Amino acid sequence: MHHFKYRDNELYCEDVPVRIIAEQIGTPFYLYSHATLKRHYLIFDEAFEGLDRLVCYSAKANTNLSVLKLFESLGSGLDIVSGGELYRGLKAGFSPDKIVYSGVGKRVDEIDYALEAGILMFNVESIEELELINKRAGILETIAPVAIRVNPDVDPKTHPYISTGLKKNKFGIDKEAAIEGYNVARGLENIDVVGIDCHIGSQITDAKPFVEALESIKDLIDELRKIGLDIRFLDMGGGLGITYNDESPPHPREYAKEIVASLKGTQLKLILEPGRVIVGNAGILVTEVLFRKSGKDKEFIIADAGMNDLMRPTLYSAFHAIEPVVDNEGQQITADVVGPICETGDFLAVDRKISDVIKGDLLAVMSAGAYGFTMSSNYCSRPRVAEVMVKDDNFYVVRDRERYEDLVNGESIPPFLDV
Numbered sequence: 234m235h236h237f238k239y240r241d242n243e244l245y246c247e248d249v250p251v252r253i254i255a256e257q258i259g260t261p262f263y264l265y266s267h268a269t270l271k272r273h274y275l276i277f278d279e280a281f282e283g284l285d286r287l288v289c290y291s292a293k294a295n296t297n298l299s300v301l302k303l304f305e306s307l308g309s310g311l312d313i314v315s316g317g318e319l320y321r322g323l324k325a326g327f328s329p330d331k332i333v334y335s336g337v338g339k340r341v342d343e344i345d346y347a348l349e350a351g352i353l354m355f356n357v358e359s360i361e362e363l364e365l366i367n368k369r370a371g372i373l374e375t376i377a378p379v380a381i382r383v384n385p386d387v388d389p390k391t392h393p394y395i396s397t398g399l400k401k402n403k404f405g406i407d408k409e410a411a412i413e414g415y416n417v418a419r420g421l422e423n424i425d426v427v428g429i430d431c432h433i434g435s436q437i438t439d440a441k442p443f444v445e446a447l448e449s450i451k452d453l454i455d456e457l458r459k460i461g462l463d464i465r466f467l468d469m470g471g472g473l474g475i476t477y478n479d480e481s482p483p484h485p486r487e488y489a490k491e492i493v494a495s496l497k498g499t500q501l502k503l504i505l506e507p508g509r510v511i512v513g514n515a516g517i518l519v520t521e522v523l524f525r526k527s528g529k530d531k532e533f534i535i536a537d538a539g540m541n542d543l544m545r546p547t548l549y550s551a552f553h554a555i556e557p558v559v560d561n562e563g564q565q566i567t568a569d570v571v572g573p574i575c576e577t578g579d580f581l582a583v584d585r586k587i588s589d590v591i592k593g594d595l596l597a598v599m600s601a602g603a604y605g606f607t608m609s610s611n612y613c614s615r616p617r618v619a620e621v622m623v624k625d626d627n628f629y630v631v632r633d634r635e636r637y638e639d640l641v642n643g644e645s646i647p648p649f650l651d652v
C-alpha cells in the first residue's frame with residue numbers, strides 16, 4: 234500500500250498533484266511520500282511486536298538525510314556499509330549504539346571513524362578484517378564489538394547480482410570456517426564477540442530462504458555457545474522483496490511470523506536490516522517526455538531521465554511500472570522508454586505497453602524509492618536530479634537539483650596545462 238493514487242485521472246502523491254511539483258521545480262525528480270515511508274517502517278517493526286529487536290534501516294537503499302531523519306524519529310537503528318553512510322547517519326541524529334556496520338571492504342579510516350563513534354557492532358566478513366579491527370581498536374584504546382557475517386550457502390532465488398549468501402559470493406565467511414573465525418576472534422584482545430550476522434540477498438520474494446538461513450545459523454549459535462561464546466545478537470540482514478510487477482513477496486507479518494517461530498527460546502536479540510521493503514514503493518521518479526520517434530520496428534518514447542538517474546533497468550533488467558502523470562485514457566501502444574544517454578543500455582523500459590504519451594507529457598516511474606537516487610551518477614555530465622518529499626498537501630525539496638557548477642566541484646587544472 235502506498236500513497237501514489239489517481240484522482241480524476243491525475244496522479245497524486247498524498248494530497249499533492251505530481252504535475253504541480255513538476256511545474257514548479259522542473260524534471261526529472263525523485264518524489265517520496267512521507268506517509269508511505271512511515272507506514273512501511275511501522276508495519277515492518279510492529280510485525281516483530283513482543284520480540285526483543287532492533288530494526289536497522291539499511292541506508293544504502295535511500296540515504297537522503299530527510300528519509301534517514303524520519304526513520305530515526307520512529308526509533309529505527311541504521312545499517313551502514315561505508316564511512317559516508319556513517320557520516321550521514323550521525324548527521325541525521327542516529328545514536329551510534331543503534332548503528333551496525335556491514336561490508337566486505339572496510340578501510341582503516343572507516344574502521345577508526347566507526348570505533349570513535351562507538352557503533353553497536355561491526356559485521357565482519359573476513360579474518361583479515363577481524364585482525365585489522367582488533368589492531369585499530371588497540372591503537373584507539375577501545376574494544377570493538379563484532380559479529381561475524383556467516384555465509385549460509387542458501388539460494389535466495391533472486392537476480393544473481395543481488396544474491397549474497399551463496400558459496401560463490403564474496404560475502405561473509407563460509408559456515409565451516411566461521412567456528413574457526415570465532416575462535417580467532419575470542420583470542421583477540423580488543424574484540425568483543427557479541428553476535429552473528431547473515432544477509433542472503435535482496436529482492437527475495439519467498440520466506441523459505443530466510444528460514445533456511447536462520448535454521449542453519451541457529452545450529453552454529455548452539456555450537457558457539459557450547460564453546461563458551463556469549464552470542465547476544467542475531468542479525469538476519471535485509472532482503473525482503475517488493476512488488477515491482479507481478480511478484481508476490483510475503484507480507485512483513487508473514488515473514489516475521491516465520492522468523493519469530495524459529496527463534497523461540499533462543500534468548501537472542503534480533504537485528505533486522507530492511508531497505509527496499511521500507512522505501513521501494515514509497516518513491517517514484519518523475520520524468521518528462523522529450524520526444525517521440527518511430528524506428529523501423531520500434532516505437533521510442535524519449536524521456537529526460539536516463540540510466541544515470543535510475544540504473545536498475547540497465548543493471549539488472551529490472552522492471553519498473555511507468556504511468557502517465559495525467560492519464561488522458563488514450564490508446565495503449567508498445568514502446569521502449571529510453572533516456573538521453575549515449576548507450577544502447579540506456580532504457581527505463583523495453584517493449585512496454587504504455588499509454589500513447591506525447592512530447593511534454595509527464596511519466597511516473599513507479600517503485601523507485603530504493604536504489605534509485607543512491608545509485609545515480611553524473612555520467613554524461615548530467616547533474617543529479619532533485620529529491621522531493623510530500624507530507625499531506627505540502628511538498629519540500631529535500632535535495633536540490635545539482636547545478637553545472639556542482640559538476641566540476643573539486644576539479645582543478647594543473648599549472649602545466651594552464652598556458
Ligand SMILES: *Cc1c(COP(=O)(O)O)cnc(C)c1O
Binds near residue numbers: 336434436
Ligand atoms: C543492501 C543490504 C541490506 C538491505 O537489503 P534490502 O534488500 O534492501 O532489504 C541489508 N544488509 C546488508 C548487509 C546489505 O548489504
